[in-house]
Amino acid sequence: MSDPQIEGAGAPGTVDGHPVLRGSDLADVPLAWPVTSTRVLAEGHVATFAEDEVRTPDGGTMHREYLRHPGAVGIIALDDAARAVLVRQYRHPVRHRLTEPPAGLLDHAGEDPLVAAQRELAEEVGLAAGRWDVLVDLFSTPGIISEGIRVFLARDLSPAARPDGFTAEGEEADMDTVWASLDDLLAAVLDGRLHNPTLVTGVLAAGVARRDGYASLRPGDAPWPARASLAEAGLLPG
Template sequence: MSQRFERLTGETVFRGRIFDVVRERFQFEDGEIVERENVVHGGAVAVVAYDDASLYLVRQPREIVGRSDILEICAGRLDQPGESPQECARRELAEELGLAADAWEHATTYFTSVGFSNEELHVFFATGLVEVERPENDEEDERIEVVRWPLDELDAAIDATTDAKTLIGLLLFRRARESG
């Protein structure tokens, strides 16, 4: 069975502030035509911010799952024209945590859910943290609680996490700490 395909058509059926939904048709080499409803997303970043004593995490209402107690790493959308993933990560760190970092390391880039979305997420580690004034962000209506989690309780943070980007970021961080 051939895995090669080409896109035949696409129609945007929903245009939103965060993503679009597109109904697309694809044809495989063997002639089969399939239709998919896909989420088109501009991409995002996530930041594992830490110092010698703490991880810096957030909690905020996540209305879609009916909860406000989900522990997360700092994250945000690539929504500024021409902004690189690392520039976006710097901006999000300041907006969400009121921090800037001296040292940045790209941990990984992955697709969040390839079954229906093209969202690509770039994960960074940030250290050498200093407090900065949080910039005003008129477009966001976030209610963020900053959580300083003891670094020596990293496994407990992982256990307390149900958010995928946070699990990926913290597990990669644990692996990096163990190997380095």
């Protein structure tokens, strides 16, 4: 293959005949191929395991098994010294105790993601934040699960009481709280020592956003179009 040639300086251009995306064109697009049948294979406490028969654009069909998941929020909470508060939690499917940011499910129909993040920060580490921004939105594993995650940046931290009725159970009962500098977290992620996807994505996003003093981030209550598209597809609670 010859060296790629970029054509059309100042225009969208191509590389070896393939388009170069820029600006608003660089975006994922909601799209749903027709589902001709659905079979629920198992109902879990959090997720539903389903199999869809899907009509492909060429007129054929394919079968895809996947987990319907309510989604989640995560929080990179930084103090004035750029240290993040974290928890260490056992995760049975991967047989690891992972270092993670405070996080939680969006399993209540219609729950506002920012409100959920504020609750989780108080529940898991006993903190509130005076400033909330959106770091990044992602699909955790889009080939097998419909989980969408919004990762927030929380700053101006202060102590907060645990919400009434909160009781740590299961893995959460064995969690502990730790702190780490953003620089040390970035190094640990790039060295392959940390694996939680919410932490990895959030830390890398925070490292990039820090370059302009977080001025480019969206506000904490910014729209979440990808989650809205999941709701339209019937993949969220209620």
